[in-house]
Amino acid sequence: MFEQICYHTPVEHIRTRMPDTATLYFSPKALRDEAERFQRGFGGLVTYAVKANAAPEVLENLVAAGLRAFDVASPEEAGQARAAAASAVLHYNNPVRSLAEVAAGKALQVRSWSVDDLGELAKLGAARQGEEVAVRFKLSISGAHYDFGEKFGAEPDAAVALLRAAEAKGYEAALSFHPGTQCQDAQAWAAYIRASAQIAQQAGVCLKRLNVGGGFASQRGCARQDLESVFALIERETAQAFGPDAPELVCEPGRAMVAESFSLAARVKAVRADGSLFLNDGIYGALAEWRDMSASTRVRFLGADGAERSGALTPRRAFGPTCDSLDVLPEPLACPADISEGDYVLFDGMGAYSLAIATRFNGYGPREVITVKRAAFGEN
Ligand SMILES: Cc1ncc(COP(=O)(O)O)c(C=O)c1O
Incomplete structure (x- = not known):
């Protein structure tokens, strides 16, 4: 599942490969930095809760x-x-x-x-x-x-x-x-x-x-x-x-150790006339935790060319890809007005309880993990 070819950033991969399945990005450097931070700062034995990832x-x-x-x-x-x-x-x-x-x-x-x-x-x-x-x-x-x-x-x-x-x-x-x-x-x-x-x-x-x-x-x-x-x-x-x-x-x-080292890209499959979106990942995939946790605000919107969308943000319902009508993010997603079919929604800080919980329901769920060199996400 983890691709060996290394890209610098998720945006570079999106721009060059335009993935049509939900994709996770993994930064080994970000993970090692976090592990070192715990080991340097915590006054005792640091163990890792494997369940998180x-x-x-x-x-x-x-x-x-x-x-x-x-x-x-x-x-x-x-x-x-x-x-x-x-x-x-x-x-x-x-x-x-x-x-x-x-x-x-x-x-x-x-x-x-x-x-x-x-x-x-x-x-x-x-x-x-x-x-x-x-x-x-x-x-x-x-x-x-x-x-x-x-x-x-x-x-x-x-x-x-x-x-x-x-x-x-x-x-x-x-x-x-x-x-x-x-x-x-x-x-x-x-x-x-x-x-x-x-x-x-x-x-x-x-x-x-x-x-x-x-x-x-x-x-x-x-x-x-x-x-x-x-x-x-x-x-x-x-x-x-x-x-x-x-x-x-x-x-x-678990969470704090691994969260920062992954981002998730979900592609916009459709934008409906009422403004709602259909993404190719959702609560049965890597966004499973969104049902139980507050929504993350660390979300970026990219065109297929990797350029960030900059329109004014408006809340939209965001459905996942499966045929189950429960497959919808529990809270509306604040999206730029110019978001379009084929765009990408990039979620940062996604390493914990994402891959570990994602199902293959209806044939969806993240398929690929792309290794990236960048030490910190949230930048291009
Ligand atoms: C016994 C135990 N230890 C550690 C963890 C990891 O917790 P967290 O991911 O919040 O750091 C859990 C999470 O369920 C747990 O049950």
Whole structure:
């Protein structure tokens, strides 16, 4: 799927090839820059949440940038991480697993398991030397795009009991939380870190590690998150809450790690008399997340010659290519008045939960990923 021929920019590819199927553009340089930013700035172990984008090219570039640890949610993802780095450290952080999945994870030498229920702890069986259980807990706080606590995470009281039980079983005891994806309020991390210290204290367990999750925000319907100040706050709060016995920190970004390194070009298949557009990608393709997340404003409109359209912006309904009438962007797209059939809509910041979720429904979905040299998108 990933084309080896390298273009400088998406616009250069559009101008020369005029793709008629939805196309993703991947900048390895942008991905490595982001990986280095996390590793330079975060005061602990940086792992990557494979679910955000499991393409081999993504995993290999992260390994090339120095990442060695991966948050995986299934044996399949564990295998993908292993294929990218034979010595990859695996954290299996989907807290609900079948016995067969536990066995597969054990065979792949999973190093850390997140757990939010005693039944799931029982399924893990006896601990091996150095194996960790990270008890995942939840708080009812806002700040993220939607509530991750609806599905996973023990209440703090249950987390106390789980932490004791994990330690009694011989596992290295850790805590983990996820403030929710696209979390723009850094105070969510502060609240979780303070609660972590209380849970550990009540359990009488000296935490080896604290996993502060993913959730770091990408530039999507908001300004770029100042990651360095979020990292500083995490370190400060950990030191204050735990004192001299502060646990080692772990983070597991998905979205913020990979978002910037991809753009998506969808072509305008038709412009109707009422102004609505039909694009060759939509909510069953790489724009799947638009149903659940705010619309991105990082959109450019190009003629087939690659020149940017400059007409006044007006909102238009934007349908996807499938025959399903639900296949429409949830909010109108502000488009230039001169947008025409055969034009391109270029969406930047599209690396996370795009390729990973896109279906082939009705024979659509992005088919090609073109590698580009440009380090940052949003420019020609
Ligand atoms: C356990 C866990 N870690 C990390 C992530 C990545 O989150 P994000 O992409 O918001 O950084 C997720 C997302 O679902 C998750 O469930």
